[in-house]
Amino acid sequence: MMNSTNNALEVITLVESKYNVVKTEHISKYQVAFEVIREDIHSMLNFLKNSGWKQLSYLSAIDWPEEDKMELVYIVFNWDKGVHIQIRSKIDRENPEMDSILPIFPGCKYYEREAHEFFGIVFHGNPDSMKQLILEGWDDIPPLRKDFDPRAYSEAHFPQREYTETFIELNQQESKQEKRAARQAHIDEVRKGGKK
Amino acid sequence: MMLSMLYGVGIAFFGFVLHTSVAGINRKISGRLQKRYGPKWYQEFLDIFKLLSKRATSHGWIFDFGVIMALGGIIATAMFIPVTNNFLAFPDFDNFFIFAYLIAVGMLGMAMSASGSGNPLASIGVMRALTTMLAYDIPYMVVIVTIIKLTGTSSISGLALYQQAAGNNWFIVALPLGAIVAVLALMAGLGKKPFETYIAPAEIASGPLVEYGGKQLGMLFIMMEITHFIEVSLFVNLFLGGAENIFIFLVKYFAVYTALSLISNVYARFKIDQVVLFFYKWPLLIAIVQGFIAIYLGWVI
């Protein structure tokens, strides 16, 4: 608890000696991240659980459409050492599948259900993971995928309030359209992290 | 006879007005206790008349008939209440057991109607109400039987007169242990806080009342006000020596009800099994001890 910097370094040496880690990140003195291959996740979580990382803090996914990958994130926490460990692994995006970690962390049950609902990842071995949890009667692609546009969905499904006055008239002027398009293109580029 | 009936209905109406006002004033008092301004004193009237002005949904004829039966039964019970020594409709028929039985008609009407609504929470509420009644009635009856044994009469006005004749030797003083039991039973009867299990908004969403709205709820509110009037006036007559005139009655009535509602404001609610256990443990024991020392040892102050 007192010497967290050393704890984090300890963890790195401990894990790297045992597993074939693709990438290691030392994010802060309380936080370490490992990127591993998918097959290692179960044994690694098991190992960490036995070494004191008894709590599953978070389980979710990130969608990377450009690489055509889906990234799974497991975060475990050790209350005595005070170090969070992120374990990440990339899986196929078209057909995302993963074995459930239910035997290791029983608390993952609903996280996995949620990941299934929002990303469409199938967790084998989690009995209820295919049932809907938060959404009801959902009829589109899983909403947290990057190619889902909530605005389009909202406009298609929910009536918008119509105002008699248009408050964005300035933007609609003919003379400004070109400039506006250029600005929008720039914004889109920056948003993707293209350039500053 | 017809005149007495009208007189009796008048008493029921008096009870309704009296209790609704007293309850309204008490809402204000508890509001002050809770650091707020509180509603208007006549808020209860507004609530009831508003409910009567609303449209209501019916859940079948048992549902509607039960409400009318409850209200009718309770008005019939209230007709026998001796308010003061002279202010009573049927001078020779105010036996305690009349109340004990007639009040059940109203309760049963309500239970029937609530069960007729088909809501499971209503059935649970009715079940809890009957269980609570069973719990507090037994110790209460033991105390009442003790009093009847001591005085030799079971007429309410007779009992009140007995206490007045003995030089204001009220039973709350003469039988202190029994009075404690009676107060607890009265709190349970009025649905005051530690024993409020059958209303319990946070558990069973107001229990029997869950499906009522509009007119039926308004009638049930009237019925409940009159029930409370009956229970409090029985206590006033049995333990506080009744009243020679209407003014004394009002003072005693207000004092009893206010004290109880003040007590109930600082208590949480028991669970239903705790209510039953509670009443079968201490109050029953105290009531039996009281009966024993009053009747066999003759220790009456």
Place this chain on the structure above:
Amino acid sequence: MQELKLFLGPQHPGMHGNASVHMFVEGDIIKRSYLLPGMLHRGFEKGMERHTWLNNIGLIPRVCVVEPDINEMCFAQGVETLLGIEVPERAHWIRMIILELARLSIHMMAYGGIGGPTGLYTLMYHAHADRNDILNIFEKITGHRVYHMYIVPGGVRKDLPVGIEKDIHQFLDSLESRYAEYRDLGIDNPTVRARTVDTIMLPESVVWELGVTGIGMRSAVGKEYDVRKVMPYARYDQVEFTVPTNTYSDANNRIDCKLQEILQSISIIRQCLAKMPEGPVRVPLGRGQSMRWTVPKGYAYSVVESSRGEFGYFMVSNGGTHPYRVGVRGASYPQGLLGIEKYLPGTRIDDAALWVDTMGVCSPEIDR
């Protein structure tokens, strides 16, 4: 006996927030139960991807309704970790004051909240009256009662107004003087004890199985497992406080821990007001127009101790002006979903509302 289905919520006076517990009961005993979440789902994680880093300040407090400052702190910390910037010294102390005031506010609300399921409305009224004073202090500091948007990446939005120390001290004194009264009215009340002692248990094995954190964990494990102690953020390592713990976690002990934390929070705020240095309160995150500020690529998980436990934001940046992915770990996620499914059965329906209340289930952060 026939199995009967009852609902606790969404429209139910015993349920805090918009969620529904479906209970299958036999007699008075719950046999099976499930939480039906999602009635407060707003698509936050998607919404955050659609706002710039600074625009998100308006969105994040709304994740958890009762405790907005925790979200702001969590988000700000995550952005600062990704950017690798250090916040001015004074901002740390102001943040701690805000966070502890927020903790006081939610603890008062939760403590008053046990008045709902148990029927002790006087306690509820008194606690809410005091909580309203905290909201008034917040209004003086930030301009808003509930959603403050005050803790921003890079510091706090503005310095404290002049003379607010006096108001805070006055409030703390009045709350402290009433502490004994609150104990008397609440958990030392014999009827409340009858409802809470030895019921609604949370043994240590269950804590580790579900992953319960916060007061639930500390009252069962008996160690100071508090994020503020284990991995101190802001300047929690420079103030003195203890974390109330217990080894026997029934409803009463959990409420007791909550009450003791109120005292600790009061002491922390006093220390902060005394130790707070002068200086700037905010650093800019980048150069140029704030809507174009970018955050370097990376992953960060930022944690804050909320009133219900470890509250975390998992943040991913792809180097752009918008967050790439923000995941919210609601503190009450484990006990709210899996806890209700596994450990609510076996209790009585009388206890269901109290179970949800003392375990600290908060539906907006489960649904998001």
Place this chain on the structure above:
Amino acid sequence: MKSTKFSELSQEQVDRKWWEIGDFFRRNSLWMLMYCTGCCAIELPPAMTSAYDMERLGMGPMATPRQADILLVSGYLSLKTLRRLIYTYEQMSEPKYVVGLGSCTINGGIYHDSHAVINQLDQYVPVDVYVAGCMPNTEAVMNGFVDLMDAIKHKTANGWKKYRDNYDWYRQNQIASLGEVEVHDEFHE
């Protein structure tokens, strides 16, 4: 026996008089439903409890929709809540009023582009009073209630009549957004 004095009042006028008397009681004793649909509900406890004390206006929270007069839509409505809200609204006994708190009920507010939150409440149920703000102060909430009382007094709070008269239109909107209005029981085997 026919009384000439009273026959001057037509049946309509008599009804009107009765209705006005009823309105007096209704506006002085508004019971609202304890249904916290969204985050604006967090400003309701101060309004209900000691700080602002709603009860002095005769208002109070009620446990079930049957007993309530006001349906308080406190903030955003996700689709899942909207199904239950419509269900609740139809259970309430007439006359019933709807108060929309927060900008989310007006035009979607901060969640205008969310995939789960509706944008305009009065397409689905009629709304009598709106209280703007995100979130509205407690004073604003109380003011909204006073506005509703005025509206009842001036007979403009007749959303429930609108709902009854234009039921098909509302139903059509509900179905268009929700797909299916009926609540299905997810856990019932």
